[in-house]
Amino acid sequence: MSFITNLTHKSWTSMKMRFSKSNPEKKLFTPGPLVCSQSVKEAMLxxxxxxxxxxxxxxxxxxxxxxxxxxxxxxxxxxxxxxxxxxxxxxxxxxxxxxxxxxxxxxxxxxxxxxxxxxxxxxxxxxxxxxxxxxxxxxxxxxxxxxxxxxxxxxxxxxxxxxxxxxxxxxxxxxxxxxxxxxxxxxxxxxxxxxxxxxxxxxxxxxxxxxxxxxxxxxxxxxxxxxxxxxxxxxxxxxxxxxxxxxxxxxxxxxxxxxxxxxxxxxxxxxxxxxxxxxxxQEEGGVNGRAKRYKQNCTVLQRGMEELGFCKLLSRECGGYIITTYHYPNHPNFNFEEFYCKLCQLGQLIYPGKLSNANCFRIGNIGDLYPSDMKYLLKCIGKVLDAMDVPVPVPVPAPICLCVA
Ligand SMILES: Cc1ncc(COP(=O)(O)O)c(C=O)c1O
Structure with a gap:
């Protein structure tokens, strides 16, 4: 008999409870899936x-x-x-x-x-x-x-x-x-x-x-x-x-x-x-209202990351206010997997890079996120860098050419 068919209703419920206790609510700083409001989730019931x-x-x-x-x-x-x-x-x-x-x-x-x-x-x-x-x-x-x-x-x-x-x-x-x-x-x-x-x-x-x-x-x-x-x-x-x-x-x-x-x-x-x-x-003010909050989120994020020494991939002219790409710090103790997992343990989910030839990671600021969420994420990033023994401000990498071959 398989593991699933062997589970009684009671053991299944207690497993689910243990699972959600060990996995509390997470904040998703990704381009999707992203954080939805409680009322959106409740509307589906x-x-x-x-x-x-x-x-x-x-x-x-x-x-x-x-x-x-x-x-x-x-x-x-x-x-x-x-x-x-x-x-x-x-x-x-x-x-x-x-x-x-x-x-x-x-x-x-x-x-x-x-x-x-x-x-x-x-x-x-x-x-x-x-x-x-x-x-x-x-x-x-x-x-x-x-x-x-x-x-x-x-x-x-x-x-x-x-x-x-x-x-x-x-x-x-x-x-x-x-x-x-x-x-x-x-x-x-x-x-x-x-x-x-x-x-x-x-x-x-x-x-x-x-x-x-x-x-x-x-x-x-x-x-x-x-x-x-x-x-x-x-x-x-x-x-x-x-x-x-x-x-x-x-x-x-x-x-x-x-x-x-x-x-x-x-x-x-x-x-x-x-x-x-x-x-x-609509209540937030449509496109303009949403743009305003996402811009605020993005400003808090980018200022905080700059203070930590992180270096953005894009210049101000190319980048918007949806998601920001950062180069890995140039330090032997920095390992993205570890950085990601440690942030995840603190309930903060960021996103790996998706570039052909540069080591980067991404932080999104869309979804039901607010400047206070961005500030808390920055605090967690500081804590994780400390735990990884990566100095702040983080050492920046040498410039990389991303020209099309
Ligand atoms: C610009 C763009 N196009 C396409 C996709 C693919 O969407 P999905 O992952 O929902 O298939 C994404 C996902 O983030 C995207 O950002």
């Missing part, structure tokens, strides 16, 4: 059916509110929700919005999430080119213009707004204007996963056709679904393109418009949590 009128109304409301936040009209745009994490929605756009024959995609990449788009295309057999920029900078509009002038015709051009692998913010509005000037036939996809709701983007001004994000980012819901703000006139051209049934965005849209339902089992609890999260978003 109900069961609704997928065909239940109440649930269908929740879906309708969420779709409308997403368009309001994006500041686009329901005549021109629609919000398509999709079960699964953010990558599902990015992949759904590539699947749906590149024609089966002859549709080529261009990816403008300056980090891991741009590169993931290339991997999506390669996996799905979508012909694509990736134009790479250094990871410690932003996508250069002038260079993109030169490339687009060369005349390869693209069906889709894609870029990440906040490249969460570093925290850099790409100029998506300027890029969109350039793309549409030189390649008006191309649809324009912006992955705004870690920025939507906290870093303003003018979809109309940037001529964006598809903007992707997910529930558990700056709108502070729990993980479980992603969404695409899609220009209807573009989406309507894409019927029948997708090589995947579950990731067919056009079909998913038809489902919502037909009977208001998800085509397949919906994440009902996640949607209930998200509706509450949207109310809290």
């Amino acid at each position: 109900r069961d609704l059916g997928s065909r239940d009128g109440e649930f269908i109304n929740v879906v309708k409301l969420v779709r409308q509110k997403l368009l309001d936040i994006a500041e686009v009209s329901p005549e021109e745009f629609t919000a398509v929700l999709l079960q699964g994490c953010g990558t599902y929605a990015v992949e759904a756009v590539f699947q749906t919005c590149t024609p089966r024959h002859g549709g080529r995609a261009l990816i403008l990449a300056n980090g891991a999430y741009g590169k993931r788009m290339k991997k999506i295309c390669d996996t799905c057999g979508i012909p694509s080119d990736m134009f790479e920029f250094p990871e410690d900078g932003i996508v250069d509009v002038a260079k993109v213009k030169e490339l687009l002038e060369k005349g390869v015709q693209y069906a889709l051009v894609a870029v990440v707004h906040c490249e969460t692998s570093t925290g850099s913010i790409n100029p998506v509005e300027e890029l969109g204007q350039t793309i549409k000037q030189y390649q008006p036939q191309a649809a324009y996809l912006v992955d705004a996963m870690s920025s939507f709701g906290a870093v303003p983007v003018k979809i109309q001004n940037g001529q964006i056709d598809y903007l992707v994000s997910s529930a558990n980012k700056c709108l502070q819901g729990v993980p479980g679904f992603s969404y695409v703000i899609a220009r209807k006139s573009e989406l309507f051209k894409c019927r029948g393109n997708s090589r995947s049934l579950s990731l067919d965005l056009a079909d998913q849209y038809e489902g919502f418009e037909g009977n208001g339902q998800f085509r397949f089992t919906p994440p009902t609890h996640t949607l209930l949590g998200f509706l509450q999260a949207l109310q809290e978003f």
Whole structure:
């Protein structure tokens, strides 16, 4: 008999209690999953059916509110929700919005999430080119213009707004204007996963056709679904393109418009949590209110880390206020695994780096986090450095070149 089937209800309950006692609440300084408010979690303590009128109304409301936040009209745009994490929605756009024959995609990449788009295309057999920029900078509009002038015709051009692998913010509005000037036939996809709701983007001004994000980012819901703000006139051209049934965005849209339902089992609890999260978003003052708090969090973090001697990867011009990347200190006693684990024991979860050729770690400040949380994290970092016998201010590493080969 297996370990699980052998457990009585009593021993299972006592194991769970011991587990939660030894693992108290943690603060997540990561780009997701991230800390959600108690009220968002409590809003999920109900069961609704997928065909239940109440649930269908929740879906309708969420779709409308997403368009309001994006500041686009329901005549021109629609919000398509999709079960699964953010990558599902990015992949759904590539699947749906590149024609089966002859549709080529261009990816403008300056980090891991741009590169993931290339991997999506390669996996799905979508012909694509990736134009790479250094990871410690932003996508250069002038260079993109030169490339687009060369005349390869693209069906889709894609870029990440906040490249969460570093925290850099790409100029998506300027890029969109350039793309549409030189390649008006191309649809324009912006992955705004870690920025939507906290870093303003003018979809109309940037001529964006598809903007992707997910529930558990700056709108502070729990993980479980992603969404695409899609220009209807573009989406309507894409019927029948997708090589995947579950990731067919056009079909998913038809489902919502037909009977208001998800085509397949919906994440009902996640949607209930998200509706509450949207109310809290509104109460905080929408995009401006959320941006204000995240900027405060980021300022406290960056000042404190500077005092501890840590060195940021990005210059002020490239970095936003979502997540900050730091170089490892140049000291033999510093070991990231140990640093991470010791912080974790104090209930503070940070994030490893995601760079191709530099030793870095990341600290996010999005989610239900406040300046007092950032101050406490800094205190814990000081304690852990002391325990590891790493002197403060920490010795800085020699500069590293992150140029594209
Ligand atoms: C910019 C960006 N794109 C894509 C993703 C992938 O999202 P997920 O991990 O939800 O699939 C992330 C995740 O943090 C991200 O930050």
